[in-house]
Amino acid sequence: MGFNPLKEKGIPLENQVQSWQQINPQPYDKNEIHPYTRTRIILMNGIEVEGAIFKHQFARHCSDPEINRQIAITRALEQQQQKVINWLSPADESAIEITIGYEQVAVDLTAWLARTEKDKTVKDALDFALLEDFDHLYRFANLLELEENKQAEKSVRDLTEIMPGRPTISEHRHPYDNIRKPVDFQTADILTKLHILTIVSGEQQTMNFYMNVGNRAKTMIGRGLYQEIAQVEEEHVSHYESLADPTSTWFEMLVLHEYNECYMYYSCLESEVDERMKKIWQHHLEEEIGHLHAALDLAKKFEGMDASDMMLPDQFPELTVFKSNIDYVRDILKNQIDLNCDGFDYVETDRLSRDHRFHQHQEIVNAGIVPSQEVVQEHIESKGMDYRLEMEGEHPVERLRERQVVLV
Numbered sequence: 001m002g003f004n005p006l007k008e009k010g011i012p013l014e015n016q017v018q019s020w021q022q023i024n025p026q027p028y029d030k031n032e033i034h035p036y037t038r039t040r041i042i043l044m045n046g047i048e049v050e051g052a053i054f055k056h057q058f059a060r061h062c063s064d065p066e067i068n069r070q071i072a073i074t075r076a077l078e079q080q081q082q083k084v085i086n087w088l089s090p091a092d093e094s095a096i097e098i099t100i101g102y103e104q105v106a107v108d109l110t111a112w113l114a115r116t117e118k119d120k121t122v123k124d125a126l127d128f129a130l131l132e133d134f135d136h137l138y139r140f141a142n143l144l145e146l147e148e149n150k151q152a153e154k155s156v157r158d159l160t161e162i163m164p165g166r167p168t169i170s171e172h173r174h175p176y177d178n179i180r181k182p183v184d185f186q187t188a189d190i191l192t193k194l195h196i197l198t199i200v201s202g203e204q205q206t207m208n209f210y211m212n213v214g215n216r217a218k219t220m221i222g223r224g225l226y227q228e229i230a231q232v233e234e235e236h237v238s239h240y241e242s243l244a245d246p247t248s249t250w251f252e253m254l255v256l257h258e259y260n261e262c263y264m265y266y267s268c269l270e271s272e273v274d275e276r277m278k279k280i281w282q283h284h285l286e287e288e289i290g291h292l293h294a295a296l297d298l299a300k301k302f303e304g305m306d307a308s309d310m311m312l313p314d315q316f317p318e319l320t321v322f323k324s325n326i327d328y329v330r331d332i333l334k335n336q337i338d339l340n341c342d343g344f345d346y347v348e349t350d351r352l353s354r355d356h357r358f359h360q361h362q363e364i365v366n367a368g369i370v371p372s373q374e375v376v377q378e379h380i381e382s383k384g385m386d387y388r389l390e391m392e393g394e395h396p397v398e399r400l401r402e403r404q405v406v407l408v
């Protein structure tokens with residue numbers, strides 16, 4: 001029998017407040033940490049940020065001070081958890097090195113979710129954006145070697161390949177085309193709802209991170225690359241958030257957030273290889289069980305809904321874990337590299353009319369230097385070829401194989 005957080009007691013809220021000393025852990029050693037321990041830390045930081053910001057939005061739309069006081073309690077606890085997790089990152093890990101970790105999250109989380117997702121709309125959305133984040137990893141890896149003379153393979157090891165995806169230059173769409181058709185949460189599988197919430201949290205964290213650290217890059221090309229890719233992450237957040245059912249109530253979303261936190265910490269715990277991290281995941285899981293019970297109490301009191309009304313299952317669905325997805329990514333590259341968006345539909349760029357808003361948007365934003373192309377150009381000029389980590393042979397797309405010229 002699987003794990004059911006509804007049947008567990010967890011830690012009562014009143015026992016969850018911690019001291020400054022307790023929330024300030026020793027950072028990890030960047031040379032020793034397992035790549036997927038780093039990706040779990042990056043993702044769970046994003047989940048906690050979403051937890052706190054969601055509750056701020058809830059409070060701003062709620063006129064009942066009693067509800068706002070209750071939400072304020074768990075919101076402050078989410079903030080403590082966020083501090084523990086994000087402060088594991090050491091000061092000697094540069095912003096660009098962490099960025100490699102962020103895009104490794106995007107690749108291997110997205111691929112895993114796509115592989116385990118049953119709803120076609122959601123799976124298609126994941127496969128579509130997968131190739132874009134895969135390309136970001138390649139662009140930032142080139143920047144890392146150019147600015148800091150470091151190789152991204154030290155961070156990703158042999159788990160994730162680094163080579164061109166759907167070229168970033170062609171990812172800049174008109175904002176109209178980043179809106180998907182929402183899923184009906186009344187009929188959707190619990191796993192679909194959890195997947196959407198998790199990917200929105202991850203992409204939103206990436207967007208926020210680039211919005212803030214993009215101006216720490218030393219060169220104009222680096223500063224430009226962060227801007228350009230941050231705008232694509234804005235597209236990705238729009239793309240994924242539009243999949244969520246907008247008719248869910250605030251209380252339903254509150255419960256779903258806490259349930260997802262329980263599910264994600266349990267998933268981390270089950271797949272973790274680092275003994276110290278296991279203790280942190282276990283502790284946070286027990287705290288989240290407390291949050292879930294508190295959220296369910298509020299939903300019952302203010303909306304008359306319980307766990308069965310919200311269709312929470314009696315055990316967790318298939319867990320969300322970090323695993324290598326090299327063959328899966330190669331397959332999607334081979335078959336979907338030229339896809340674009342036209343309203344709700346995915347179509348190949350060739351099929352868009354010449355006066356489509358995509359082309360108009362491209363002409364404006366790509367006028368002059370395009371940082372994602374320029375960074376590869378500069379790398380070729382300085383090292384003779386681009387930076388790649390191709391572990392399973394040549395690139396699956398023939399036109400993206402040449403390494404001494406910048407490709408589109």
Ligand SMILES: [Fe+2]
Pocket residue numbers: 048051077078081261288
């Ligand atoms: Fe949390």
Ligand SMILES: [Fe+2]
Pocket residue numbers: 103106132133134136137206229233
């Ligand atoms: Fe990305």
Ligand SMILES: [Fe+2]
Pocket residue numbers: 106129133203206232233236
């Ligand atoms: Fe992304």
Ligand SMILES: [Fe+2]
Pocket residue numbers: 051074078257258261288291
């Ligand atoms: Fe929580």
